[in-house]
Amino acid sequence: MPKPQxxxxxxxxxxxxxxxxxxxxxxxxxxxxxxxxILAEDTRxxxxxxxxxxxxxxxxxxxxxxxxxxxxAQVLEILGSGGEAAIVSDAGTPLLSDxxxxxxxxxxxxxxxxxxxxxxxxxxxxxxVSGIAPYPFTFLGFLPRKAGDVKKLFxxxxxxxQTLVFFERKDRLAATMALAAQxxxxxxxxxxxxxxxxxxxxxxxxxxxxSVLGRELLGEITVVIGPAAQGARQGEEEAAKxxxxxxxxxxxPREVARRAAARLxxxxxxxxxxxxxxxxxxxx
Amino acid sequence: MPKPQxxxxxxxxxxxxxxxxxxxxxxxxxxxxxxxxILAEDTRxxxxxxxxxxxxxxxxxxxxxxxxxxxxAQVLEILGSGGEAAIVSDAGTPLLSDxxxxxxxxxxxxxxxxxxxxxxxxxxxxxxVSGIAPYPFTFLGFLPRKAGDVKKLFxxxxxxxQTLVFFERKDRLAATMALAAQxxxxxxxxxxxxxxxxxxxxxxxxxxxxSVLGRELLGEITVVIGPAAQGARQGEEEAAKxxxxxxxxxxxPREVARRAAARLxxxxxxxxxxxxxxxxxxxx
Numbered sequence: 001m002p003k004p005q006x007x008x009x010x011x012x013x014x015x016x017x018x019x020x021x022x023x024x025x026x027x028x029x030x031x032x033x034x035x036x037x038i039l040a041e042d043t044r045x046x047x048x049x050x051x052x053x054x055x056x057x058x059x060x061x062x063x064x065x066x067x068x069x070x071x072x073a074q075v076l077e078i079l080g081s082g083g084e085a086a087i088v089s090d091a092g093t094p095l096l097s098d099x100x101x102x103x104x105x106x107x108x109x110x111x112x113x114x115x116x117x118x119x120x121x122x123x124x125x126x127x128x129v130s131g132i133a134p135y136p137f138t139f140l141g142f143l144p145r146k147a148g149d150v151k152k153l154f155x156x157x158x159x160x161x162q163t164l165v166f167f168e169r170k171d172r173l174a175a176t177m178a179l180a181a182q183x184x185x186x187x188x189x190x191x192x193x194x195x196x197x198x199x200x201x202x203x204x205x206x207x208x209x210x211s212v213l214g215r216e217l218l219g220e221i222t223v224v225i226g227p228a229a230q231g232a233r234q235g236e237e238e239a240a241k242x243x244x245x246x247x248x249x250x251x252x253p254r255e256v257a258r259r260a261a262a263r264l265x266x267x268x269x270x271x272x273x274x275x276x277x278x279x280x281x282x283x284x
Numbered sequence: 285m286p287k288p289q290x291x292x293x294x295x296x297x298x299x300x301x302x303x304x305x306x307x308x309x310x311x312x313x314x315x316x317x318x319x320x321x322i323l324a325e326d327t328r329x330x331x332x333x334x335x336x337x338x339x340x341x342x343x344x345x346x347x348x349x350x351x352x353x354x355x356x357a358q359v360l361e362i363l364g365s366g367g368e369a370a371i372v373s374d375a376g377t378p379l380l381s382d383x384x385x386x387x388x389x390x391x392x393x394x395x396x397x398x399x400x401x402x403x404x405x406x407x408x409x410x411x412x413v414s415g416i417a418p419y420p421f422t423f424l425g426f427l428p429r430k431a432g433d434v435k436k437l438f439x440x441x442x443x444x445x446q447t448l449v450f451f452e453r454k455d456r457l458a459a460t461m462a463l464a465a466q467x468x469x470x471x472x473x474x475x476x477x478x479x480x481x482x483x484x485x486x487x488x489x490x491x492x493x494x495s496v497l498g499r500e501l502l503g504e505i506t507v508v509i510g511p512a513a514q515g516a517r518q519g520e521e522e523a524a525k526x527x528x529x530x531x532x533x534x535x536x537p538r539e540v541a542r543r544a545a546a547r548l549x550x551x552x553x554x555x556x557x558x559x560x561x562x563x564x565x566x567x568x
Contacts, residue, residue, distance in 0.1 A: 101415075
């Protein structure tokens with residue numbers, strides 16, 4: 001059940017579809033139909049979504065990076081007197097690379113309840129089907145515009161050797177992936193585009209051969225880059241050791257520990273076996 | 285529209301509710317009602333979910349960390365002949381700290397289409413309402429059992445200074461947060477428990493004062509730890525600079541650049557202003 005409304009009001013953070021209207025949850029539809037105010041990144045886009053869900057009469061206010069600071073006081077006034085509002089982004093889970101952070105923060109500080117109505121998120125959707133070790137992963141949002149800044153950002157995370165997820169514009173994808181190859185070395189990747197839409201596509205490859213990205217890719221793009229290959233960065237090896245030893249310590253059979261480490265690193269169970277000499281350890 | 289089925293079969297990776305049955309999307313319900321086989325972490329739990337959604341007659345097979353390797357061949361045989369299957373976890377988005385990675389990877393290698401049916405995910409739900417800078421963030425899954433291993437893991441990420449999200453068992457939470465304080469310094473946190481359920485609760489605090497976690501916390505716990513405070517770790521400062529300069533380079537007004545940097549770092553716009561002397565830069 002949704003949390004009962006508490007004074008002084010509730011802000012619902014509502015996830016919306018990435019592209020398929022049938023991905024809007026019944027609770028999201030109920031909340032959007034009920035609240036007095038919906039803060040939307042692009043009100044036209046949200047109007048379309050509401051129409052598809054049969055929701056009419058909602059009061060929409062635009063909130064984007066250029067007017068968010070100004071909206072905060074306005075919304076707090078409404079919520080302060082016990083109202084309910086919802087925030088949505090153009091697609092997916094609000095705040096993850098979308099506006100809303102300042103409003104949520106201000107609500108928390110003002111004692112307004114902020115509750116999630118969970119649903120689609122491009123980053124986790126792409127990860128879940130990528131076949132790439134899903135955690136630990138770091139989500140970078142939209143990459144910066146300048147190649148030099150992208151390079152710096154990749155360099156920051158190269159040493160950790162774990163999975164990265166980010167959004168990129170289609171006209172910059174080729175250059176970005178070439179930079180990734182240069183900084184991160186030869187890793188697996190999956191480029192997801194138009195997820196949940198008619199032309200949904202997942203393009204797997206390795207950074208050492210970017211020819212699969214040679215053609216023009218249209219639509220919304222999410223990139224998953226896998227952990228460092230068996231050349232094995234320090235952080236990754238550390239993480240694999242920790243999780244493998246944890247599985248061993250938990251009294252689980254060695255095979256489970258090895259598979260856990262393999263899942264984390266993208267190495268084969270044999271590689272994990274050789275690297276950590278798990279065979280030599282007692283399994284409890 | 286869902287992707288049309290292509291030979292040799294489709295594996296749907298289906299997100300399910302964290303606790304509120306109304307968070308199951310119409311498409312998730314349709315897919316689960318249609319496929320010939322559902323791979324579930326805990327078949328009893330999934331049976332309950334299906335019953336609540338009015339879905340009967342589904343064929344369920346358990347798949348968890350102890351039998352996943354064995355299931356892969358079995359499932360590939362079914363999908364190889366053009367069938368459709370779905371994988372679900374107990375709650376949220378499969379593969380993010382749940383079983384399924386080996387199966388998804390094997391399907392990709394065998395040319396079986398793997399498509400996401402996006403929905404709830406505890407990590408992104410907690411982030412979206414935390415009031416903590418939502419990206420870049422790193423998701424660590426369930427933390428290891430031993431305090432020494434948790435400490436090592438935190439140490440790996442301390443230098444980056446960005447937001448961390450992880451799951452922890454209630455009886456270890458106090459010790460884990462004390463370790464976090466020791467390794468990560470004084471940062472903001474939000475402990476989310478029982479998200480979307482009757483006793484949903486978000487407990488904000490700072491690592492320097494863990495007294496808010498003094499009472500016993502029941503249920504499923506997701507922890508969000510914010511970026512390093514203005515003491516400012518290298519990686520964070522770098523990221524803020526990159527994004528601020530990116531906003532400037534994009535021809536946006538200085539105020540936007542400052543807010544973008546503030547959002548990233550959790551600093552106030554004034555702090556960002558002082559740190560990066562954005563005032564001195566041209567806004568294009």
